[in-house]
Amino acid sequence: MAFTLESPAFSDGGRIPDKYARDGQNVSPPLVWKDAPAGTRSFVLVVEDPDAPSGLFRHWGVYDIAAERDRLPEGTTAGAKTESLGHGVNDFGNPHYDGPQPPKGHGVHHYHFRLAALDTETLHCDGKAKVGDMLEEARPHIIAEAELVGTYENG
Template sequence: MALTLMSPAFTQDKPIPQKYARSGENLFPPLKWSGAPEGTRSFVLVVEDPDAPRGTFRHCGIANIPSDWDALAESADTAPENTARFYKNDFGNARYDGPQPPRGDRPHHYIFRLAALDVPSLSIPGDAGIASMWNEARKHVLAEATITGTYQS
């Protein structure tokens, strides 16, 4: 069985509700996954907007998600300490910041990418940023799954 990722808040290629956008409540949308491959020791999650005017914009990066987790709750930034670690996003915040495309721009695609890793944790500091975390994580990927939502201001 392949690694799969879904959200009860939105479906593939459909709009992300406003409460998960920066102009709304800026809540992290709930996510669920299944089919982690044998040998999974942790997960990472990256949320990116490839349609941003200046290139891919990273809205969220979380590493060291325990291998026995199969979901992230709405507003996952309240996760217990000493577990998942948030990395600095392109807004400069170590948390989730939701969609915020330029007003009047076409709908942007927000890719939620979950990767199963063969290591229990990454030792990259949180202020290193999502790109650095993802570069390190890619060395340990066993499987990936994505779900993409859209948003337009």
């Protein structure tokens, strides 16, 4: 079976509900994955918008997701008392999820939720690591990737 990433909140290629937008409730959508490859010791997740006017814009980065997990619940954020996840600093400058916020009239943006299975239990990132730096640390450890794409437009 293929390593897959899904959300009960929107389908692959579908519109991300306003609730998960930065101007909405700005909570992360629920994510579920299955069929991670053998040898997975942790996961890393990034959310990127390649349609941003300034180029690739990173909205969220989570690392050190335990290999036993198969989901992130809605509203997973930095500092939650029940979570020990690492969060990279996104391009808004925040160490948490910030949802879609394309410029008004800029058209449809595509948000790529990319989950990577890693062959290491931990990335040695500090709390100030940018999402891009977190990805560079993860890159040599990636054994498989799954992707979910959602769209969003600000009229």
